[in-house]
Amino acid sequence: APTPARRASDRGRYGRLSRERVLASALELVDRDGLSALSMRRLGAELGVEAMALYRYAAGKDALLDGLVEALHLELEERLAADSAAADWRAELGRIARATYDVCLAHPQVVPLLSTRMLAVPLARRPLATLRHHERVVALLEEAGLGTDRSAVVFRAFTAWVLGYVSVELQAMVDNPEEPDPAFRLGLHHMPPQELPRLRATAPALAEPGGPEGLVAGLDALLDRFTGGA
Incomplete structure (x- = not known):
């Protein structure tokens, strides 16, 4: 039987994600590197998760x-x-x-x-x-x-x-x-x-x-x- 597709984990580098953590990390990223640096992939890397895991929160x-x-x-x-x-x-x-x-x-x-x-x-x-x-x-x-x-x-x-x-x-x-x-x-x-x-x-x-x-x-x-x- 085919292996089910793995669901993107929302357990990040510092523990499980929450909307508050996602937004706080996005704010830190933009404060540091500007709005142009903000993307789902870049934010996922900041949090230590796949970008797909973020779509639960944004x-x-x-x-x-x-x-x-x-x-x-x-x-x-x-x-x-x-x-x-x-x-x-x-x-x-x-x-x-x-x-x-x-x-x-x-x-x-x-x-x-x-x-x-x-x-x-x-x-x-x-x-x-x-x-x-x-x-x-x-x-x-x-x-x-x-x-x-x-x-x-x-x-x-x-x-x-x-x-x-x-x-x-x-x-x-x-x-x-x-x-x-x-x-x-x-x-x-x-x-x-x-x-x-x-x-x-x-x-x-x-x-x-x-x-x-x-x-x-x-x-x-x-x-x-x-x-x-x-």
């Missing part, structure tokens, strides 16, 4: 990408749970924004997925941890007295500001890290001075991180615009 590459977004939001939940909630809705939105900033800077390679997977995955099919984050923000806006329609407008603005700020914060600026001269370090000699005089002058300031203070200052201005300073 249906494919897209599911892994969504899992990375889920992992970031789970880490965000943990950070927020570690401290007491702020006294009012505005301060709590600021606390959420700061925690998001910290998580994103800890995992810069994953940050693009927070936008690109939002484009690819309908709201109702996003990871539950992501939806809980959305729910938390919308609930705070309704606590502020905004109606459903107004809450949706401010939710979009809040999300766009936080993700946009973090993306700009992580933008590549240094052209030659070995160059001690600041102008050459930024590669300003590649930028035509007659066409780009203001950008050349501003580039050193743009290269400095704005930090969480800049994030919250911009958020306060945005909320003032939408709520009249309430």
Whole structure:
């Protein structure tokens, strides 16, 4: 009689797999080697299992990408749970924004997925941890007295500001890290001075991180615009 096909084992190098272990390993891989390095085969090698064993926990590459977004939001939940909630809705939105900033800077390679997977995955099919984050923000806006329609407008603005700020914060600026001269370090000699005089002058300031203070200052201005300073 023919020998039955061997089922891919999910007992990895460090014991039996779980969804949490698979996602944690995927996050470590991407943090270290970038998104382009992530594949089922490469992740299986990291965990000491065949790639087929991973399909029990992620249906494919897209599911892994969504899992990375889920992992970031789970880490965000943990950070927020570690401290007491702020006294009012505005301060709590600021606390959420700061925690998001910290998580994103800890995992810069994953940050693009927070936008690109939002484009690819309908709201109702996003990871539950992501939806809980959305729910938390919308609930705070309704606590502020905004109606459903107004809450949706401010939710979009809040999300766009936080993700946009973090993306700009992580933008590549240094052209030659070995160059001690600041102008050459930024590669300003590649930028035509007659066409780009203001950008050349501003580039050193743009290269400095704005930090969480800049994030919250911009958020306060945005909320003032939408709520009249309430």
